[in-house]
Amino acid sequence: MAANNKPIVFVFSKTAGYRHESIAAGIDGIRRLGASSGAFTVDSSEDASLVNAKNLSQYAVIILLQTSGDFLNAEQLAGLQTYVRGGGGCVGIHCAAAGMIEEPWYGELIGAVFMDHPEPQAGVLNVENRHHAIVSGLTEKWAWFDEWYNFSKNPRAKVTVLLSINEDTYKGGKLGEDHPLAWCREFDGGRSFYTSLGHFNEAYRDEKFMGHLLNGILWAARRI
Numbered sequence: 001m002a003a004n005n006k007p008i009v010f011v012f013s014k015t016a017g018y019r020h021e022s023i024a025a026g027i028d029g030i031r032r033l034g035a036s037s038g039a040f041t042v043d044s045s046e047d048a049s050l051v052n053a054k055n056l057s058q059y060a061v062i063i064l065l066q067t068s069g070d071f072l073n074a075e076q077l078a079g080l081q082t083y084v085r086g087g088g089g090c091v092g093i094h095c096a097a098a099g100m101i102e103e104p105w106y107g108e109l110i111g112a113v114f115m116d117h118p119e120p121q122a123g124v125l126n127v128e129n130r131h132h133a134i135v136s137g138l139t140e141k142w143a144w145f146d147e148w149y150n151f152s153k154n155p156r157a158k159v160t161v162l163l164s165i166n167e168d169t170y171k172g173g174k175l176g177e178d179h180p181l182a183w184c185r186e187f188d189g190g191r192s193f194y195t196s197l198g199h200f201n202e203a204y205r206d207e208k209f210m211g212h213l214l215n216g217i218l219w220a221a222r223r224i
Helices: 023-037 074-085 094-098 104-110 201-205 207-220
Strands: 008-012 041-045 061-065 089-093 114-116 121-127 141-146 160-165 180-187 190-195
Touching: 008 023, 023 041, 023 061, 023 201, 023 207, 061 207, 074 104, 074 190, 089 094, 089 104, 089 207, 094 114, 094 190, 104 190, 180 207, 190 207, 201 207
Parallel strands: 008 041, 008 061, 061 089, 089 190
Antiparallel strands: 121 141, 121 160, 160 180, 180 190
């Protein structure tokens, strides 16, 4: 923790697969979010050697921003596991579900594994569990433009779903009537929040999206 007891979050954005152009916008947006809310300070890196138990212990949350492919080796994954098992918080954004797809523990940490997506388009989100702090203040329906992810399995049985999408409002959905897109869970000693939103630069200047992200960070950090 920082000297003033303000939590520090670690934005980690290494890619070993597809690289999103919005990574820089995401880092800048999270920095602005921490400063404007006064809720946290931010360190960021793509140096995977920093993903070790000793270094991560200083952070309230690790934010996996658009991480893809096999971005951690076995030793680094073990460091992340130790951090989470010690009560650390994890926030996954968008492409984080496309990382480490052969590692079952990582898939459980994120909550689901990315399969594919149709072309970016407008859709209508359903806000679920509106009593939950992460989605408090959101209206029941949320019109949004993004890259709508399909997942290999529906995670609902093991997570608290916060956002889902009506597949009738866009083309290319493959999960049917129940299509979760953001959720949270207590997992292996820590807290995990994942949102599949955030493909485009514009998301990281959108007040509603950034409020959703702020609440997710604070929840993962056990501050709300």
